Amino acid sequence: MKLSVKSLIGLSGLSRSEIEFMLEQSESFKEISYRPIKKVPTLRGKTIINLFIEPSTRTRTSFEIAGKRLSADVINFSASSSSLTKGETLTDTAKNLEAMKPDLLIVRSQAAGVPELLSRTVATPVLNAGDGFHEHPTQGLLDLFTVREHKKKIAGLKLAIVGDIYHSRVARSDIYGFSKLGAEVTVVGPPTMIPSGIEQLGCKVSYHLDPVIPEADVIMMLRIQLERGAGNFLPSTREYSRFYGLNLKRLEQAKKDVLIMHPGPVNRGVELSPEVADSSYSVILDQVENGVAVRMALLYLFCGGADEVSA
Amino acid sequence: MKLSVKSLIGLSGLSRSEIEFMLEQSESFKEISYRPIKKVPTLRGKTIINLFIEPSTRTRTSFEIAGKRLSADVINFSASSSSLTKGETLTDTAKNLEAMKPDLLIVRSQAAGVPELLSRTVATPVLNAGDGFHEHPTQGLLDLFTVREHKKKIAGLKLAIVGDIYHSRVARSDIYGFSKLGAEVTVVGPPTMIPSGIEQLGCKVSYHLDPVIPEADVIMMLRIQLERGAGNFLPSTREYSRFYGLNLKRLEQAKKDVLIMHPGPVNRGVELSPEVADSSYSVILDQVENGVAVRMALLYLFCGGADEVSA
Amino acid sequence: MKLSVKSLIGLSGLSRSEIEFMLEQSESFKEISYRPIKKVPTLRGKTIINLFIEPSTRTRTSFEIAGKRLSADVINFSASSSSLTKGETLTDTAKNLEAMKPDLLIVRSQAAGVPELLSRTVATPVLNAGDGFHEHPTQGLLDLFTVREHKKKIAGLKLAIVGDIYHSRVARSDIYGFSKLGAEVTVVGPPTMIPSGIEQLGCKVSYHLDPVIPEADVIMMLRIQLERGAGNFLPSTREYSRFYGLNLKRLEQAKKDVLIMHPGPVNRGVELSPEVADSSYSVILDQVENGVAVRMALLYLFCGGADEVSA
Numbered sequence: 001m002k003l004s005v006k007s008l009i010g011l012s013g014l015s016r017s018e019i020e021f022m023l024e025q026s027e028s029f030k031e032i033s034y035r036p037i038k039k040v041p042t043l044r045g046k047t048i049i050n051l052f053i054e055p056s057t058r059t060r061t062s063f064e065i066a067g068k069r070l071s072a073d074v075i076n077f078s079a080s081s082s083s084l085t086k087g088e089t090l091t092d093t094a095k096n097l098e099a100m101k102p103d104l105l106i107v108r109s110q111a112a113g114v115p116e117l118l119s120r121t122v123a124t125p126v127l128n129a130g131d132g133f134h135e136h137p138t139q140g141l142l143d144l145f146t147v148r149e150h151k152k153k154i155a156g157l158k159l160a161i162v163g164d165i166y167h168s169r170v171a172r173s174d175i176y177g178f179s180k181l182g183a184e185v186t187v188v189g190p191p192t193m194i195p196s197g198i199e200q201l202g203c204k205v206s207y208h209l210d211p212v213i214p215e216a217d218v219i220m221m222l223r224i225q226l227e228r229g230a231g232n233f234l235p236s237t238r239e240y241s242r243f244y245g246l247n248l249k250r251l252e253q254a255k256k257d258v259l260i261m262h263p264g265p266v267n268r269g270v271e272l273s274p275e276v277a278d279s280s281y282s283v284i285l286d287q288v289e290n291g292v293a294v295r296m297a298l299l300y301l302f303c304g305g306a307d308e309v310s311a
Numbered sequence: 312m313k314l315s316v317k318s319l320i321g322l323s324g325l326s327r328s329e330i331e332f333m334l335e336q337s338e339s340f341k342e343i344s345y346r347p348i349k350k351v352p353t354l355r356g357k358t359i360i361n362l363f364i365e366p367s368t369r370t371r372t373s374f375e376i377a378g379k380r381l382s383a384d385v386i387n388f389s390a391s392s393s394s395l396t397k398g399e400t401l402t403d404t405a406k407n408l409e410a411m412k413p414d415l416l417i418v419r420s421q422a423a424g425v426p427e428l429l430s431r432t433v434a435t436p437v438l439n440a441g442d443g444f445h446e447h448p449t450q451g452l453l454d455l456f457t458v459r460e461h462k463k464k465i466a467g468l469k470l471a472i473v474g475d476i477y478h479s480r481v482a483r484s485d486i487y488g489f490s491k492l493g494a495e496v497t498v499v500g501p502p503t504m505i506p507s508g509i510e511q512l513g514c515k516v517s518y519h520l521d522p523v524i525p526e527a528d529v530i531m532m533l534r535i536q537l538e539r540g541a542g543n544f545l546p547s548t549r550e551y552s553r554f555y556g557l558n559l560k561r562l563e564q565a566k567k568d569v570l571i572m573h574p575g576p577v578n579r580g581v582e583l584s585p586e587v588a589d590s591s592y593s594v595i596l597d598q599v600e601n602g603v604a605v606r607m608a609l610l611y612l613f614c615g616g617a618d619e620v621s622a
Numbered sequence: 623m624k625l626s627v628k629s630l631i632g633l634s635g636l637s638r639s640e641i642e643f644m645l646e647q648s649e650s651f652k653e654i655s656y657r658p659i660k661k662v663p664t665l666r667g668k669t670i671i672n673l674f675i676e677p678s679t680r681t682r683t684s685f686e687i688a689g690k691r692l693s694a695d696v697i698n699f700s701a702s703s704s705s706l707t708k709g710e711t712l713t714d715t716a717k718n719l720e721a722m723k724p725d726l727l728i729v730r731s732q733a734a735g736v737p738e739l740l741s742r743t744v745a746t747p748v749l750n751a752g753d754g755f756h757e758h759p760t761q762g763l764l765d766l767f768t769v770r771e772h773k774k775k776i777a778g779l780k781l782a783i784v785g786d787i788y789h790s791r792v793a794r795s796d797i798y799g800f801s802k803l804g805a806e807v808t809v810v811g812p813p814t815m816i817p818s819g820i821e822q823l824g825c826k827v828s829y830h831l832d833p834v835i836p837e838a839d840v841i842m843m844l845r846i847q848l849e850r851g852a853g854n855f856l857p858s859t860r861e862y863s864r865f866y867g868l869n870l871k872r873l874e875q876a877k878k879d880v881l882i883m884h885p886g887p888v889n890r891g892v893e894l895s896p897e898v899a900d901s902s903y904s905v906i907l908d909q910v911e912n913g914v915a916v917r918m919a920l921l922y923l924f925c926g927g928a929d930e931v932s933a
Contacts, residue, residue: 033412037356039384045659047687058407061388065358065411068384073661073690077683086849088887096680096886099910100687101655227397264407265399288410344723348667350695369718372699376669376722379695538708575718576710599721 007119007126010135011176030293043072046103053079053109066295098122140173155182163222247273318430318437321446322487341604354383364390364420377606409433451484466493474533558584629741629748632757633798652915665694668725675701675731688917720744762795777804785844869895
């Protein structure tokens with residue numbers, strides 16, 4: 001299948017069949033991480049640059065492992081000590097990296113729109129590894145992959161996304177991805193944390209968690225990002241936790257086969273009680289594991305593999 | 312030989328024969344670093360994560376070189392920019408990394424007990440690269456290896472460990488390792504820097520350096536870690552140096568074949584005079600070189616090689 | 623050809639034929655970055671350490687990509703978290719790294735002379751990746767390579783180097799390199815930024831840009847390094863830009879085939895107007911691209927390839 005896009009900026013820009021194609025491709029890569037020799041020569045001689053303008057060890061590690069298991073050369077380029085602090089424009093930094101002939105740029109930034117801007121600036125494909133409050137498409141894809149693995153389908157499922165929708169790029173990618181594949185998405189949180197008009201993305205809104213729980217097939221608990229000032233939108237984390245945290249008592253109201261998800265890192269005792277995080281309903285670590293498989297598939301597809309598959 | 316442990320937390324948990332087995336294995340890896348092509352395919356397709364919660368360039372570099380010479384994929388995960396700063400618990404960080412299917416976690420931490428805690432948390436084997444004031448077992452093993460290389464034996468030798476015993480994980484690993492292999496260990500330092508009851512680990516104590524020197528076959532000079540507040544335990548580094556520093560005059564009292572060792576980095580003029588550090592008695596750079604060989608052996612053994620050897 | 627030097631400290635220490643040999647070698651490496659599989663086994667099993675005492679993401683990335691495309695193991699060793707902050711001397715750090723048997727040290731430092739000092743300290747070859755205000759020989763070589771690629775020669779060309787000559791290691795390497803190969807070099811800048819006596823390096827001096835432009839075949843615009851205090855040598859960047867910045871109006875006075883160069887990162891609107899930076903005269907991105915090829919050649923030659931070629 002030939003992808004309609006050069007770069008992966010967000011799930012909003014992909015068709016349903018493109019998303020499904022990426023999920024299918026991911027399946028074939030998952031098995032590699034279970035082999036005694038977890039390495040295939042697929043991307044040997046390809047250069048992948050992790051251009052992380054916003055620091056992130058976890059996502060960077062997932063991409064780096066994915067790249068190395070495909071035999072790519074992975075270069076970490078962090079902005080803190082880079083030319084960006086010397087007055088160079090972002091587009092000049094990207095053009096400079098492009099001149100070194102990488103096959104793919106993986107871009108994370110605190111500002112929304114940077115991956116798209118850079119994708120327009122350079123011929124090299126760009127994978128968005130999270131940009132501001134915009135999208136985090138690889139997270140959206142691994143969430144889809146994880147739900148599909150457990151539920152064998154996406155269409156017809158009810159997904160609740162709970163927490164700080166306003167500041168969450170994960171929420172946006174999940175809303176786009178799950179809606180496109182036919183799930184019914186409800187976002188849940190305090191009014192200060194739900195942007196007005198979010199329904200236009202194709203989801204429902206609830207300011208109360210309790211009525212949503214019994215209906216949900218999947219509950220995605222978002223992280224309260226205290227390090228980014230989320231505290232300003234809350235009276236206190238204790239009060240947040242009382243109204244929007246998931247504990248064993250609330251979990252009793254849920255379906256017996258509900259999936260509890262979280263993009264991590266978890267604030268135990270805030271979004272999730274430890275008992276819920278470690279319960280059999282939680283597929284949080286499956287998400288992390290599937291992240292490597294999904295990213296392997298995306299590295300393969302956006303380094304030219306999509307064209308080969310279509311041929 | 313099948314190791315009795317999944318992880319290498321400390322030399323205190325190993326038997327004499329296990330330590331000797333590791334030293335023998337290390338010998339066969341040393342030669343690789345002298346080849347024109349310093350690389351063997353032993354760990355191809357294995358993923359090793361350097362989880363360094365406490366920064367350390369030197370030890371991290373030694374492990375990274377060891378891993379790459381065995382063809383492993385080595386991922387550096389430093390805590391400063393990681394999820395640990397976002398409120399995630401250490402065990403959750405380890406479980407997240409485990410979900411990415413590494414074959415080995417190399418853990419360094421400022422707090423004692425972290426490698427053991429993580430080893431109990433995850434199924435992945437853990438190598439302790441130094442934890443607080445507890446142990447630094449790979450340093451202990453490379454010290455044993457270096458002495459054995461020069462003296463052809465450990466049993467019966469007299470080892471003096473000089474300096475800040477209290478805050479030294481190297482001292483603890485050396486006491487365990489050299490004692491188990493039959494050496495006689497004496498720790499030497501000012502009373503503020505020797506914990507009471509240390510004799511129970513199987514060593515002697517001396518508050519004076521001069522009477523110990525003529526007896527010693529090996530003198531291990533510890534680093535005064537000024538950056539960790541060691542100055543609070545000393546009147547001054549000049550006074551420390553006068554009573555516990557090794558200079559040419561003191562060296563004259565030593566055996567003609569004494570070995571001078573130091574785990575590095577050396578404070579020249581504090582623990583050792585420059586003349587002693589650079590003398591023919593000094594095997595400090597041998598220690599660094601052997602560190603790569605010992606770590607290659609340990610990476611091999613704890614990535615499953617021990618079982619193969621036993622089969 | 624057998625090189626006369628173990629290490630590459632500066633272009634001042636090389637003969638004309640050695641520089642030409644390096645440029646010729648670089649040509650054969652450039653094509654590798656255009657292949658679908660950008661990797662050759664030339665340096666498989668070699669260990670290269672990037673010892674960057676002064677941080678630099680761009681140059682480090684260029685060297686890292688060069689090393690990986692040659693299949694070398696590249697280890698990044700940054701000084702900020704290293705033993706250098708613990709009181710170890712630089713020469714001890716280098717000797718420690720040498721004990722781990724690397725094949726090459728790439729050294730960048732804020733202080734002039736560090737690469738030479740370390741090259742005298744260890745047997746391992748050293749490549750200077752920029753030292754203080756002294757030299758940046760790989761930049762000088764990639765500048766020569768880029769000019770030669772476009773002009774088919776160096777001898778007889780007129781090169782103007784414009785800006786803060788005083789603080790520029792790039793200027794020094796370019797003066798040495800272009801002079802040795804027969805170009806006529808003029809340095810241009812305000813009197814506060816041109817060291818007295820610079821003519822002794824074999825260049826002319828002009829305090830005015832306008833009379834130099836019509837004569838020049840190549841105009842090398844240097845970066846005003848505001849982050850290093852260059853502002854103290856200028857009334858204001860606006861005034862600097864008015865007298866020494868290159869804009870379209872000034873460019874009209876230049877030869878029709880003039881080359882505009884810049885070592886990057888560019889301060890758009892200070893040294894160069896955006897229109898000039900993006901004009902067809904600009905070969906700034908060619909410089910970046912050629913940097914990878916030149917560094918591949920140098921890694922090859924200083925890891926022993928020069929001897930093989932001569933044999």
